Amino acid sequence: MKGRRDDEEDAATGGDWKSRDSGPVPLPPARRRSRVGITTGTQNRAAIGEGIQAARTPTALTLADVAHECSQLVRQGSSPGPLDEEALLELYLARMGAVLGGRRLVVRISRPGGRVDLVRSTAPLAPERRERQSVTADALRAAGLDDDDAMLAGFGVTDEYRWDFDAASHGFDVALVDGGRLLGVLGVEYHPGVEVPVDDRPLVQIFGAQLSVALGRARIGEEASYLSGYLASLLEDANVPLLVIDRSRRVQVVSRAFLELLGRRRSEVMHADLAELVAPRSRAPLMQGVLHGIREGELTHVDLTLLPPEAEPRDATLDLVSILGPGDQVEALLGIVRDVTALRRLEEQIVQAEKLATLGQLAAGVVHELNNPLTSISVYAERLHDKAQSDPDADPNDVERLGRIVQAAERILRFTGDLITYARPATEAPRALSAAEVVEQALVFCEHVVRDSGAEVEQVFDASRPQVLGVRGQLHQVFINLITNACHAMPQGQGELRLSVEAKNRAVVIRVRDNGPGIPQGQRDAIFEPFFSTKGEGKGTGLGLSIVRNIVQQHGGAIEVESESGRGTTFSVILPAAD
């Protein structure tokens, strides 16, 4: 009678089998739901129902029955796709419960790391029994394992079989082993008062072996999918334009750098045909390249034009390397992309820089040759001009003409001097200099220009007289250029020039401020380029600020410009302090 009551109890829990018996499974809800969809479908529910019916009398199975069931399980377990461990376990348990009538089954699975947290049974388990994780020494030995293997998997070892269900008459366990690893333990118990079929243990062991292989396979599948996800995320984060396409050119993996080059979002590119992401004229070569890569499995090179939706077309090269599948056939292609447009731009810059360097050398040579005759012209012209000025009989027109010759010669001399400075590398060693002194000296050299402009000069020097490490002659040039530019910019007779020196942290900031018209925002980078000048033909060469920037950088410093339209400009030269 008691046995009958137990059966009824099992039957009553049948409809709720999964929720009552499921052990704690730490999985995200979305994954759980999908598993439930597979394992509690009508088919499995029917199997569970059958099992509960059959539980009234244990069936004596033949080897042929077991073989048939196993092949059914294999078929179910691998279609439509491989199942994960939990889904597989539920499927197997449902079918085993149906076939092995009269027996109650419990399976405990050990996860990698020795955590036993997946427990499923065909009848309810008391909570304290669910937590029990043990395997008998007999079961271990039958599987060719020892106590250490059990410990590694998180199981304790007992001599006697320990009951999981109430009122069982007989029971044993089977170790689930794959590849020499203990994956879990299957416990089998019989209803009270039933006659245990002869040779039952070996038949249940066959189910156990079958379940072990399936679990092992699912685990490899899970590990492989984890690994491929890990690899994909590595590739995606790579700072190199990379992608993986399948045999039909669909993008499977794409790196962030390649998305930037394409000017598109990941969602637009993933699973898209690569041919649709390139310019129409590149499609045919791309298709041929992909085909060649797949057929020959060789490194294939393709020249492409990419069409970022909101930028200029970009030329790129794509090197395709084949990724082989298990049968040595090409399964996918890894593409390494190189931005040729950026490369070409760099090459152009190098050519331009080389041209400028050659021009600089050439100019320096010419200037050197010109300097001596020019100095004579300048000196003699000045002398003649002085003489004419003091001669009351001299023609005033001639005096003025001589004055112009003097000015023109001076301008040419200044220009040639600038060119030589620009081309010549500095050789003098830097030394500690008072920044204020350098600025004062530069101002003396500029007396002429300052006077011509009629500007007022204010000097604000830090009382600590901070020192900088520099080459005096070069620093003079920096401030002569800045002061001259300021004087040229300020309105005649209304200029206010302010020179300041300030110690700041481990640097010295020297500012040249004027109240001129300011520099338009769009020109603030260009003014430092050689030959950029707004001063008109014959007045400015546009070399001044580029020399200034070169010298400041050679001194390990920086130059900044702030300017407000109509209110003036401040150039700040920041030099490392000498200490």
Ligand SMILES: Nc1ncnc2c1ncn2[C@@H]1O[C@H](COP(=O)(O)OP(=O)(O)OP(=O)(O)O)[C@@H](O)[C@H]1O
């Ligand atoms: N303080 C300033 N205020 C307004 N514009 C300035 C100032 N300093 C420089 N500029 C602008 O920057 C341009 C470049 O200056 P840079 O000193 O390099 O050449 P330049 O003065 O024109 O010629 P030069 O080679 O004779 O110095 C100037 O032509 C001018 O337009």
Ligand SMILES: [Mg+2]
């Ligand atoms: Mg200048």
